[in-house]
Amino acid sequence: xxxxxxxxxxxxxxxxxxxxxxxxxxxxxxxxxxxxxxxxxxxxxxxxxxxxxxxxxxxxxxxxxxxxxxxxxxxxxxxxxxxxxxxxxxxxxxxxxxxxxxxxxxxxxxxxxxxxxxxxxxxxxxxxxxxxxxxxxxxxxxxxxxxxxxxxxxxxxxxxxxxxxxxxxxxxxxxxxxxxxxxxxxxxxxxxxxxxxxxxxxxxxxxxxxxxxxxxxxxxxxxxxxxxxxxxxxxxxxxxxxxxxxxxxxxxxxxxxxxxxxxxxxxxxxxxxxxxxxxxxxxxxxxxxxxxxxxxxxxxxxxxxxxxxxxxxxxxxxxxxxxxxxxxxxxxxxxxxxxxxxxxxxxxxxxxxxxxxxxxxxxxxxxxxxxxxxxxxxxxxxxxxxxxxxxxxxxxxxxxxxxxxxxxxxxxxxxxxxxxxxxxxxxxxxxxxxxxxxxxxxxxxxxxxxxxxxxxxxxxxxxxxxxxxxxxxxxxxxxxxxxxxxxxxxxxxxxxxxxxxxxxxxxxxxxxxxxxxxxxxxxxxxxxxxxxxxxxxxxxxxxxxxxxxxxxxxxxxxxxxxxxxxxxxxxxxxxxxxxxxxxxxxx
Amino acid sequence: xxxxxxxxxxxxxxxxxxxxxxxxxxxxxxxxxxxxxxxxxxxxxxxxxxxxxxxxxxxxxxxxxxxxxxxxxxxxxxxx
Numbered sequence: 001x002x003x004x005x006x007x008x009x010x011x012x013x014x015x016x017x018x019x020x021x022x023x024x025x026x027x028x029x030x031x032x033x034x035x036x037x038x039x040x041x042x043x044x045x046x047x048x049x050x051x052x053x054x055x056x057x058x059x060x061x062x063x064x065x066x067x068x069x070x071x072x073x074x075x076x077x078x079x080x081x082x083x084x085x086x087x088x089x090x091x092x093x094x095x096x097x098x099x100x101x102x103x104x105x106x107x108x109x110x111x112x113x114x115x116x117x118x119x120x121x122x123x124x125x126x127x128x129x130x131x132x133x134x135x136x137x138x139x140x141x142x143x144x145x146x147x148x149x150x151x152x153x154x155x156x157x158x159x160x161x162x163x164x165x166x167x168x169x170x171x172x173x174x175x176x177x178x179x180x181x182x183x184x185x186x187x188x189x190x191x192x193x194x195x196x197x198x199x200x201x202x203x204x205x206x207x208x209x210x211x212x213x214x215x216x217x218x219x220x221x222x223x224x225x226x227x228x229x230x231x232x233x234x235x236x237x238x239x240x241x242x243x244x245x246x247x248x249x250x251x252x253x254x255x256x257x258x259x260x261x262x263x264x265x266x267x268x269x270x271x272x273x274x275x276x277x278x279x280x281x282x283x284x285x286x287x288x289x290x291x292x293x294x295x296x297x298x299x300x301x302x303x304x305x306x307x308x309x310x311x312x313x314x315x316x317x318x319x320x321x322x323x324x325x326x327x328x329x330x331x332x333x334x335x336x337x338x339x340x341x342x343x344x345x346x347x348x349x350x351x352x353x354x355x356x357x358x359x360x361x362x363x364x365x366x367x368x369x370x371x372x373x374x375x376x377x378x379x380x381x382x383x384x385x386x387x388x389x390x391x392x393x394x395x396x397x398x399x400x401x402x403x404x405x406x407x408x409x410x411x412x413x414x415x416x417x418x419x420x421x422x423x424x425x426x427x428x429x430x431x432x433x434x435x436x437x438x439x440x441x442x443x444x445x446x447x448x449x450x451x452x453x454x455x456x457x458x459x460x461x462x463x464x465x466x467x468x469x470x471x472x473x474x475x476x477x478x479x480x481x482x483x484x485x486x487x488x489x490x491x492x493x494x495x496x497x498x499x500x501x502x503x504x505x506x507x508x509x510x511x512x513x514x515x516x517x518x519x520x521x522x523x524x525x526x527x528x529x530x531x532x533x534x535x536x537x538x539x540x541x542x543x544x545x546x547x548x549x550x551x552x553x554x555x556x557x558x559x560x561x562x563x564x565x566x567x568x569x570x571x572x573x574x575x576x577x578x579x580x581x582x583x584x585x586x587x
Numbered sequence: 588x589x590x591x592x593x594x595x596x597x598x599x600x601x602x603x604x605x606x607x608x609x610x611x612x613x614x615x616x617x618x619x620x621x622x623x624x625x626x627x628x629x630x631x632x633x634x635x636x637x638x639x640x641x642x643x644x645x646x647x648x649x650x651x652x653x654x655x656x657x658x659x660x661x662x663x664x665x666x667x
Binding site for chain 1 (some may be wrong): 595601602604624625628629632636637644645647
C-alpha cells in the first residue's frame with residue numbers, strides 16, 4: 001500500500017460511522033505507520049470510522065501504563081530494540097562497545113518486564129496486538145555481523161520469553177515474525193535517513209507491512225467453518241474406482257506425500273472443530289474400503305457427511321451445507337478439477353474454491369498454508385470439540401418431524417436441560433465469539449467490539465444470559481447469548497444470538513420464558529433489525545406475533561404465552577448464590 | 588493548469604482533505620493549520636510517490652508553501 005492510498009482510504013470513511021479507536025504505542029514517531037494501520041483497519045471495518053491515536057513517543061512503557069479502559073477499542077504496539085534500551089537505536093548518543101553490553105542487557109531485561117506487565121494489564125480489558133522488534137540490532141557487538149554474539153542472543157531470548165508469556169493471555173496476540181519476514185524482507189526494513197531526520201526508522205514498505213500485520217490481528221478475517229473435499233487425486237493419489245482401494249496412496253513411497261500432508265491437515269482441522277465433509281463422484285463401496293484402511297491419516301470418523309455418488313457436486317455441496325446448517329461463504333471446497341470447482345462456485349456464490357495441485361509441490365505447499373490461514377483461529381474453545389458431534393445429533397433431530405406427534409414425543413423424551421448463566425462477566429471468549437459469528441438467529445447483526453461489550457455490561461440494569469444446552473444425546477455447550485438492560489418494568493434486548501446447531505429444540509422459546517419468569521417485565525423490547533441472513537429469527541418472531549418484525553418491537557407475556565408451544569426442557573440457573581431448579585411447564 | 592500543477596494539487600488534497608481546491612495553490616504553512624511537521628513529511632512522501640522521485644528531506648524546511656514546492660519540482664525537472 002502507498003501512503004497516498006492509505007490517506008485516500010481514510011478520507012472515504014463515513015464521518016457518521018461509529019468510531020473505532022486504536023491506541024498506537026511505539027517509541028518512535030509513528031508517521032506513516034499510523035496511517036497504514038488506520039487504513040488497513042478501515043478496509044476491513046467499513047462500517048466504522050477508524051481513528052489511530054499515537055501514544056507518547058520515546059516512552060512506550062509509559063504510554064501503555066497510561067492507557068485507560070473505555071478510552072479505546074484496541075491497542076497496537078510496535079516495539080523496537082530502542083524501547084528496551086535507547087542505545088539499541090540510532091538516535092541515542094549512549095555508548096556502544098563491549099563495556100556497555102552487560103548494562104544494555106540488564107537495562108533491556110528491566111524494560112521488557114515493565115512493558116510485559118503493562119501489556120498484561122491492558123490485555124485483560126482491551127484487545128492488544130503486539131509486533132516484536134523487527135529491525136536489525138545496531139553494530140554494538142564485538143562479533144562480525146555474520147556471527148551471532150552472546151549478548152545479542154541473550155536479548156533475543158528475553159524477548160521471545162516475554163512474547164511466549166504474552167501469547168498465553170487471551171486478549172493479546174502477536175505478529176508472526178516469520179510471516180512478516182515474507183511480506184517485508186529484513187534487508188528492506190530500516191531507513192536510517194528517515195530515522196535520523198523524521199524519527200521513523202521504517203521504510204514506507206515496512207511501515208505498510210507492520211501496519212497490515214497489526215490490523216490483521218486486531219480485526220482478523222472470520223475463520224471458515226467447514227471444508228468439503230474431493231477424494232480421487234485430492235484426499236489420495238489415484239482413482240480408486242480404477243486401481244482399487246488398496247492401490248490409492250498418500251505416502252513417500254508412492255510419491256504422493258502431498259496427499260498425506262493434506263490428510264494430516266484435515267485431521268488437525270477436524271480436531272480444532274472444523275467440519276469436514278466429502279463430495280466425490282465415485283463408487284461408494286470402494287470409498288468405504290479406503291476409509292477402512294488403518295493407514296488413513298485423515299479423520300475417517302471425523303468426516304461427516306459423505307456425499308459419494310455420480311451426481312453433480314453442486315448438489316452434494318448443497319446437501320452438506322444443509323446438514324451443517326451454515327452458509328456457503330463459511331466453507332472451503334477443495335478439488336483437483338478446475339471444472340468441478342467452477343460448477344460448485346457457480347451454484348454456491350461465496351464458497352471459497354481451492355484447487356488441489358496434484359503435481360506442483362510449490363503450489364501444494366502454498367495450498368496447505370492457505371488452508372491453515374483460512375481456518376486459523378486464535379484459540380480453541382471447548383465448543384469447538386463438540387461441534388461435529390452436535391451436527392450429527394442435529395441431523396438426527398432434523399429428521400424427526402417436530403410438528404407431528406412423533407416429533408412432539410421426540411422432544412418430550414430428549415431429556416433436555418438448558419442452563420442460564422446470568423453473571424455479568426466478559427471473561428469467556430466464547431460469548432463474544434457467538435455474538436460476532438452467528439448470522440441466522442441474530443437479532444440485528446450488530447458486531448460488538450470487546451471494549452464496548454465490557455462497557456455495556458457495567459451499565460446500570462445490564463442483563464447478560466449465556467445459555468447452554470444438553471440432552472440425552474450429549475451436550476451442545478454454550479449455544480446462545482442474550483444481552484440487554486432492564487429499565488423499570490421494561491426489558492430491552494439489544495443482542496440475541498443462537499447457534500444454528502441448536503435449532504428445532506424450542507430453546508428460543510425457553511429463553512423468552514426464562515426472561516419473563518426471572519425479570520417479570522411488562523414487556524420485552526427487541527432492538528431488531530432485518531439482515532440478509534437472519535430469516536430464521538424473523539420466522540420465529542412471526543410465529544409469535546403473526547408477522548415478521550420491521551424494526552424494534554415489543555412482546556408482552558400474554559402474546560408469548562398465547563403462541564408458545566409446549567416446552568419439555570429443564571431450565572436451570574447456573575452460578576447463582578441460590579441455585580434454583582425450575583422445571584418448565586408446557587405453556 | 589499544467590501537468591505538474593495538476594498532480595501537485597492532487598497531492599495537497601490527499602494530505603489536506605479539508606483544503607478547498609481553489610485555495611490549494613495559495614496554501615502555505617502559515618495559512619493551513621494542519622500543515623505541521625508531520626504533515627510536511629507526509630506531503631513529501633506523497634509527492635515522492637506521485638512523481639517517482641526523492642525529496643531532499645534536508646530542504647523540507649524550505650518547502651513551506653505550494654508555490655515553493657512547485658518551484659522545487661520544476662527545478663528537479665530542469666536538472667534532469
